[in-house]
Amino acid sequence: MAGRPRSFDRDAALAAAVEQFWRTGYEETSIAMLTRAMGITPPSLYAAFGDKDRLFEEASEAYFARTCEGVDRAVARTDVHEAIAEMLDGTARAHTAAGTPPGCLMLTEPRLAGQRAVVQQRVQERLEQGVADGDLPPDTSTEQLAAFLLAVMRGMSGSARDGGTAEEILAIASTALTALPPRST
Amino acid sequence: MAGRPRSFDRDAALAAAVEQFWRTGYEETSIAMLTRAMGITPPSLYAAFGDKDRLFEEASEAYFARTCEGVDRAVARTDVHEAIAEMLDGTARAHTAAGTPPGCLMLTEPRLAGQRAVVQQRVQERLEQGVADGDLPPDTSTEQLAAFLLAVMRGMSGSARDGGTAEEILAIASTALTALPPRST
DNA sequence: CTCTTTCTGTAGTGATCGTTATGGAATGAG
DNA sequence: CTCATTCCATAACGATCACTACAGAAAGAG
Numbered sequence: 176m177a178g179r180p181r182s183f184d185r186d187a188a189l190a191a192a193v194e195q196f197w198r199t200g201y202e203e204t205s206i207a208m209l210t211r212a213m214g215i216t217p218p219s220l221y222a223a224f225g226d227k228d229r230l231f232e233e234a235s236e237a238y239f240a241r242t243c244e245g246v247d248r249a250v251a252r253t254d255v256h257e258a259i260a261e262m263l264d265g266t267a268r269a270h271t272a273a274g275t276p277p278g279c280l281m282l283t284e285p286r287l288a289g290q291r292a293v294v295q296q297r298v299q300e301r302l303e304q305g306v307a308d309g310d311l312p313p314d315t316s317t318e319q320l321a322a323f324l325l326a327v328m329r330g331m332s333g334s335a336r337d338g339g340t341a342e343e344i345l346a347i348a349s350t351a352l353t354a355l356p357p358r359s360t
Numbered sequence: 361m362a363g364r365p366r367s368f369d370r371d372a373a374l375a376a377a378v379e380q381f382w383r384t385g386y387e388e389t390s391i392a393m394l395t396r397a398m399g400i401t402p403p404s405l406y407a408a409f410g411d412k413d414r415l416f417e418e419a420s421e422a423y424f425a426r427t428c429e430g431v432d433r434a435v436a437r438t439d440v441h442e443a444i445a446e447m448l449d450g451t452a453r454a455h456t457a458a459g460t461p462p463g464c465l466m467l468t469e470p471r472l473a474g475q476r477a478v479v480q481q482r483v484q485e486r487l488e489q490g491v492a493d494g495d496l497p498p499d500t501s502t503e504q505l506a507a508f509l510l511a512v513m514r515g516m517s518g519s520a521r522d523g524g525t526a527e528e529i530l531a532i533a534s535t536a537l538t539a540l541p542p543r544s545t
Numbered sequence: 546c547t548c549t550t551t552c553t554g555t556a557g558t559g560a561t562c563g564t565t566a567t568g569g570a571a572t573g574a575g
Numbered sequence: 576c577t578c579a580t581t582c583c584a585t586a587a588c589g590a591t592c593a594c595t596a597c598a599g600a601a602a603g604a605g
Contacts, residue, residue: 178551179601203387206593216554217594227593288522322519322528323535329518330511337473343507350508354539363581364572391563401584402564412563 185223188213192224193234198276200284201231238280239290245269246294255305259324259355262298263348266328270335271344278336282329295325312359320355327351370408373398377409378419383461385469386416423465424475430454431479440490444509444540447483448533451513455520456529463521467514480510497544505540512536 195212196204206227210217224230249262270278281290299321305311331344380397381389391412395402409415434447455463466475484506490496516529 177603178549179553179603181552182601205591207591218555218596219553221594222552282518285521291522316531319531319535322524323512323532326512326515326519326532327508327536329515330513333467333514333518334507334511336470337476339507346501346504347508347511350504350539351512353541354535356538363579364570364583366582367571390561392561403566403585404583406564407582 181219181223183213183215183219188215188220188223189230189234189237192230193238193280194276196231196234196284197238197280200280201286235280235284235287235290239287242269242279242281243294243297246297250297250301253308255301255308255310256352256355256358258301258305259298260348260352263324263328263331263351264345267331267344267348268341270332271339271341277338279328279332282332283336291325291329295321298324310358312356315356323354324351366404366408368398368400368404373400373405373408374415374419374422377415378423378465379461381416381419381469382423382465385465386471420465420469420472420475424472427454427464427466428479428482431482435482435486438493440487440493440495441537441540441543443486443490444483445533445537448509448513448516448536449530452516452529452533453526455517456524456526462523463517464513467517468521476510476514480506483509495543497541500541508539509536 191213192209195209199208206217206220209227209230210220213220215223220230224233245265246262249265250258252258252261266279269275281287281294299317302311302315302317302320306313306315306317311317327347331347334347335344376398377394380394384393391402391405394412394415395405398405400408405415409418430450431447434450435443437443437446451464454460466472466479484502487496487500487502487505491498491500491502496502512532516532519532520529
């Protein structure tokens with residue numbers, strides 16, 4: 176009943192696929208690039224992951240889960256200003272971390288608009304909490320502010336892809352922070 | 361000496377190429393898509409424009425010139441706050457204009473980092489002028505602020521590509537404006 | 546051991562990629 | 576007119592695209 180077992184680590188292969196998609200995006204990544212990065216042959220890839228679309232879906236979901244961890248950790252802070260600051264700071268560092276491709280797969284890949292909407296919604300909810308906590312003015316447009324923050328993070332990702340240094344990206348983050356309305360004491 | 365004249369309008373064909381590259385980017389645009397959009401056959405394309413790389417270079421330069429017109433008109437305003445506001449406003453409208461593809465070719469295409477650097481430098485110089493005019497605090501980091509503004513515009517372009525409405529993109533622009541330090545009276 | 550099942554590597558599918566050779570049509574020069 | 580020159584359309588080039596048929600190898604079940 177049980178035939179020959181798979182000779183490669185599926186999770187490790189998926190991680191390699193994540194990095195390859197991260198570096199070159201969906202369209203520019205060929206199956207040949209993937210098999211080389213993953214250390215397997217095309218039939219193994221198709222047997223284990225379906226096709227290129229399904230592999231990308233699985234890879235982008237793994238990437239998304241990792242990204243959400245960082246965002247969730249940041250927005251868990253009790254003060255909304257600290258929460259957003261940490262989110263932007265963490266984003267800037269992730270976009271320029273050595274050992275990983277520059278920029279962000281979720282923010283760069285055209286077909287991941289759904290993931291971006293999810294993150295934006297989460298940011299908006301954290302801002303609404305900030306308003307409820309009295310840490311943001313009651314008339315704050317959380318929707319508008321969340322869209323702004325997503326746009327800034329997307330811009331940070333693009334700057335990182337253009338070769339921007341960690342300092343430059345962090346400076347963008349700290350500048351964006353000044354657009355957060357201060358607590359009205 | 362003078363043979364058969366070209367049977368198509370080179371400028372019109374170039375304009376069609378600009379729009380095609382604008383809509384689908386360099387890598388995702390095939391010669392077949394270009395020839396269809398331009399209304400010519402491959403040999404005509406290669407005879408008139410060299411190859412895909414040179415055609416893109418010419419197209420992106422034409423696009424860049426048009427973009428710079430808008431930016432230059434905006435930053436020509438005497439008040440730096442009005443200048444930046446008009447630049448962001450014009451950018452938002454250009455990214456969502458009916459009749460043209462959403463977003464911005466210059467801000468989206470990976471290989472146009474050089475054009476982005478030029479625009480950023482121009483913005484930075486305008487901000488420095490604002491400092492000299494006393495419209496921005498003397499300790500303003502114009503370099504940091506210009507990088508921020510470029511990042512925001514890039515994010516606006518991405519939002520537009522994701523299907524964002526003109527109102528949403530304009531809201532991002534107006535939020536970004538609040539990060540401009542006010543005149544210190 | 547044998548049998549069955551599943552994986553693996555080679556090799557190749559048709560389609561499309563960017564690019565171009567070829568040959569006839571169209572034009573200005575003389 | 577003739578001739579030289581340039582352009583256009585068909586058709587094809589080799590390379591690569593995503594994907595898979597095939598056959599042999601490797602493992603568990605009995």
